[in-house]
Amino acid sequence: MSSTSTATSCKVVLAGSIAKKLLEEVTAGLRTLETPPRLHGFLANKDPAARMYADWTAKTCRENGFEFILREVDREVLEDEIRNANDDDLVDGMIVYYPVFDSRRDQTLQWTVSMYKDVEGLSPQLISNMYQNVRFLDPSTNLRKSILPCTPLAVIKILEYLQIYNTFLDYGKRLFGRRITVINRSEVVGRPLAALLANDGAEVYSVDITGVQRFSRGSGLKQQRHEVNDVEGWGLEQCLPLSDVVISGVPSETYKVPTDLIREGAVCINFSSDKNFSPDVKEKASIYVPAIGKVTIVVLLRNLLRIVQNKPQTNGSA
Amino acid sequence: MSSTSTATSCKVVLAGSIAKKLLEEVTAGLRTLETPPRLHGFLANKDPAARMYADWTAKTCRENGFEFILREVDREVLEDEIRNANDDDLVDGMIVYYPVFDSRRDQTLQWTVSMYKDVEGLSPQLISNMYQNVRFLDPSTNLRKSILPCTPLAVIKILEYLQIYNTFLDYGKRLFGRRITVINRSEVVGRPLAALLANDGAEVYSVDITGVQRFSRGSGLKQQRHEVNDVEGWGLEQCLPLSDVVISGVPSETYKVPTDLIREGAVCINFSSDKNFSPDVKEKASIYVPAIGKVTIVVLLRNLLRIVQNKPQTNGSA
Structure with missing residues (x-):
């Protein structure tokens, strides 16, 4: 007869320990940059869950050397604000706290975010790359990795x-x-x-x-x-x-x-x-x-870092 | 439609590449020893496969800093020779090239080899440990690992x-x-x-x-x-x-x-x-x-190294 043990053989793994290791990789990448990446968070609703997520993003960014700016805007002007951020060289990435209209109009907002600033990985081209198993934004040189949803x-x-x-x-x-x-x-x-x-x-x-x-x-x-x-x-x-x-x-x-x-x-x-x-x-x-x-929140920062790393270092054509 | 490729996704892995990595671990362990471990190989038959295996052991030992002595003996005196080697402090490990009698008498030979010098891991106590999932020779202190068959x-x-x-x-x-x-x-x-x-x-x-x-x-x-x-x-x-x-x-x-x-x-x-x-x-x-x-041959050397590492460093009771 074999001896038996009451303890299970299952390892329960908490997200915190996984996040910690991933965060070390992210902060190591961050140290190679001259300026901290800047993330804009657009909050245009009264949803307490959205605000909590925004606060959580702010805290995680602050604690890890990323710059986070919370932009509380009226939902009717959000689309224009996203377009402004698309054109603003000082904004590296952005996140929109959904739901905004809680209708198909939210998808239009999502598609307004430039794929080069989309830390959530929800832009149509990024989603298409993901399904097609296309892993780079520049398939000829394969230097700029496509961003995946968090x-x-x-x-x-x-x-x-x-x-x-x-x-x-x-x-x-x-x-x-x-x-x-x-x-x-x-x-x-x-x-x-x-x-x-x-x-x-x-x-x-x-x-x-x-x-x-x-x-x-x-x-x-x-x-x-x-x-x-x-x-x-x-x-x-x-x-x-x-x-x-x-x-x-x-x-x-x-x-x-x-x-x-x-x-x-x-x-x-x-x-x-x-x-x-x-x-x-x-x-x-x-x-x-x-x-x-x-x-998930560390992956969001990792996406932001990747977006910055994806920027052409020289006067590239992209 | 997805594109297809004629190449397979299978990695064919040759034993040589695995042996190389394992050998690095073994030679790293070897460098911590003052004298090279000495292995005796007992050849008591005319089987060309056995001689080939003996030559191969000799070559591998020589190339990697182990001492190998081929003992060609008459099969009728082999049991005594094994006993002598058991008692000889200069012999760290031994291997017998089977078959010798090609009968149950070979098992008696196998059992004559001291479990503390058995690089093949075939001694009754080692075999018993293996089946019982007992991984150490000294279950109280767990410092001396049991030897497993090659x-x-x-x-x-x-x-x-x-x-x-x-x-x-x-x-x-x-x-x-x-x-x-x-x-x-x-x-x-x-x-x-x-x-x-x-x-x-x-x-x-x-x-x-x-x-x-x-x-x-x-x-x-x-x-x-x-x-x-x-x-x-x-x-x-x-x-x-x-x-x-x-x-x-x-x-x-x-x-x-x-x-x-x-x-x-x-x-x-x-x-x-x-x-x-x-x-x-x-x-x-x-x-x-x-x-x-x-x-397999590198595992044999690994077992020999382990046998030497298992020796009590002080005047232990074992």
């Missing part, structure tokens, strides 16, 4: 930190062999995340209430970018027992990923502000990350 | 090199979540290898012509060491599609692991002297290691 990129950075990305494999293929379930297929997080993971070589099962889609670069990663296929008749019953990694972001206080379907030793990551995993997930998972918010 | 340990070192061991997880649990098929359940390689992998947290499917056994530490790795269960009705059809890693060591020129059953992105390792994988494995695998011999 929350999906935060999940990627977490998977790198947890060594789920295998750096022995070539860049761009480091998830080859991994099967990942992403529960949530929203346009802002779930779908771009599934695309990013599949572009890096994973087979991704993207799950929402309408069903399951497989995002994959196909046998032997022969495709240069992922393709998407509906998987008829599949649900979590089929996806979870296969998946090395389970990522959930369901905005519901009551939703729980069924622990009994999760495979032994899986890596479980929650990006919902609600807890999508039951406490007993620790009986099965090898690693459990209960929240990711602190990583 | 070929299984070579496979472990290869999996570490390939980052299949996740160093983010705790030592002893770094394969948690991995499913590994080992084709071969011999007493010298396949079974100890399955045990080692399971003790490190993997779920292992050990396959031979008699069927499939699962080696596992159970749900949440609650068991301190692995247990073994027959899996009725299973074959490669069931094991391979689940397995992240496929390790094969079938001594047959014609045997091939069926590529169509291997999952996308699997890591495939061959430890047979025959090629157990078809060339088309590269269409599916993320990593393919076609042979491991060069790593």
Whole structure:
């Protein structure tokens, strides 16, 4: 008979520890710059959550050597203010605290932000690059990296930190062999995340209430970018027992990923502000990350740094 | 439509490159010693393969600062010669080139080698430690590591090199979540290898012509060491599609692991002297290691170094 232990084998990893390591990389990059990058935050609503996020951005910037200016403006003039910031050489990056109009007009605002100042990575060209697995803004020289949306990129950075990305494999293929379930297929997080993971070589099962889609670069990663296929008749019953990694972001206080379907030793990551995993997930998972918010804010600073690093150093044509 | 590429995504990794890195660690350890470790090799047969292995050991020792003495002796006096070497303080380690009698008498020879000089890790106490997941010779102080058999340990070192061991997880649990098929359940390689992998947290499917056994530490790795269960009705059809890693060591020129059953992105390792994988494995695998011999010989030197490092530095009681 073997001895048994009451402690679980699961490592619970808090976002703070991951954020700390990522922040060290960001501040190291910052020290190579002559002037601190300047971020403008546009607040044009009365949403307390938006103000809290703005305050949090301000604090994180201040503590880490970035310059943050909160611009409280009337929402009717916001579009013009964004255009002014696009043209202002003193503004390196900007973030808009949504919702502003809470309608499709918010998307117009989003598209007004210059892709060269968009720390959130939501500009149409950036989004298009992401889905097409185009990683640079200057494909001929490959010096200026395209900016990725913050929350999906935060999940990627977490998977790198947890060594789920295998750096022995070539860049761009480091998830080859991994099967990942992403529960949530929203346009802002779930779908771009599934695309990013599949572009890096994973087979991704993207799950929402309408069903399951497989995002994959196909046998032997022969495709240069992922393709998407509906998987008829599949649900979590089929996806979870296969998946090395389970990522959930369901905005519901009551939703729980069924622990009994999760495979032994899986890596479980929650990006919902609600807890999508039951406490007993620790009986099965090898690693459990209960929240990711602190990583997301560092990724925002990382995007800002990258935007500054992307600027042509000489009188380039871009 | 996505573009396609004719090149495969598979990295073919040759044992030489893995052996080189491991050898650097061994020679770094060697430099901390005052005198080079001395290995005795006992050759008591006319087997050309045994002589070749002896010549290879001699060359590798000579090139890397270990002292190697080939002892060619009559097989009838070998047992006494081993006993003499056990008592000789100038002999740090020994290796016997089998087969000698090619009968159970060879096992008696094997058991005659002192466990404190057994670079092959085949002494009963070492084998017992390995199966019991006891990693030290001095469980109270945990300073003297138990010696593991060379070929299984070579496979472990290869999996570490390939980052299949996740160093983010705790030592002893770094394969948690991995499913590994080992084709071969011999007493010298396949079974100890399955045990080692399971003790490190993997779920292992050990396959031979008699069927499939699962080696596992159970749900949440609650068991301190692995247990073994027959899996009725299973074959490669069931094991391979689940397995992240496929390790094969079938001594047959014609045997091939069926590529169509291997999952996308699997890591495939061959430890047979025959090629157990078809060339088309590269269409599916993320990593393919076609042979491991060069790593095994470095592991032998590593064991010799460890034996010397295990010696009490003071007038200890051991």
